[in-house]
Amino acid sequence: MQAQFIIASIEAVYEVILNHEAELESLDRAIGDGDHYINISRGLTKLMDLRESLQDLSVDESLNKIAMTLLSTIGGASGPLFASFFMGMAQSFQQPSDMTAKLYANAFSAGVEKLAQRGKSSLGEKTMLDVLIPVADEFKLAADKGLTSKETASALIVTAEKGVLATKELLATKGRAAGLGERAIGHIDPGAKSCQLIIETICKLILR
Ligand code: ADP
Ligand code: MG
Secondary structure: OOHHHHHHHHHHHHHHHHHOHHHHHHHHHHHOOOOHHHHHHHHHHHHHHHHHHHOOOOHHHHHHHHHHHHHHHOOOOHHHHHHHHHHHHHHHHHOOOOOOHHHHHHHHHHHHHHHHHHHOOOOOOOOOHHHHHHHHHHHHHHHHHOOOHHHHHHHHHHHHHHHHHHHHHOOOOOOHHHHHHHHHOOOOOHHHHHHHHHHHHHHHHHHO
């Protein structure tokens, strides 16, 4: 992964998240405390400031720096979770290997596993993992099937959309929404929505 791609991803994600302020805020107001947009936009603003310093770093150094930045800026439940994701990815990139689709798919899965460990959470709990786990599985499948990067990106956009919609009918068993019981049903999880937007944005960069 080129530094240039990481920087372009930060810029594109920053713009998309800013454009979804009202939606992300209202989702978290419905089943959380309303700060999810503020939390992630704070992290992304800091990443925008860091862009130049990422230029000369290796991929794993860059991902670790992103993790540390998110850990210290996002706060809430989601800060340590996003940080764990990038730490897991960074660790995976430290294993020497050819830059193949499998390397990326494995790194993404390693990130998701680290996040799930940190959150003590899994699929079906109405969290960001309801987007991330299916995307990780689809990514590995695409790599195994030898799909091109564009085919993979298209497939992952669809999987992320399905994942975020699936959170609507779920009961929440983790995070703030867990206290709401049945009242959380009918609402999309804010963290799942932000992850879907981030995945879609990066996939669209690949499709350009
Ligand atoms: P907080 O809940 O502290 O206000 P945010 O609003 O920034 O933090 O993030 C809330 C999101 O974090 C939720 O929508 C959910 O997707 C995710 N989340 C919370 N707890 C967990 C967990 N244990 N595992 C996975 N994701 C979680
Ligand atoms: Mg919140």
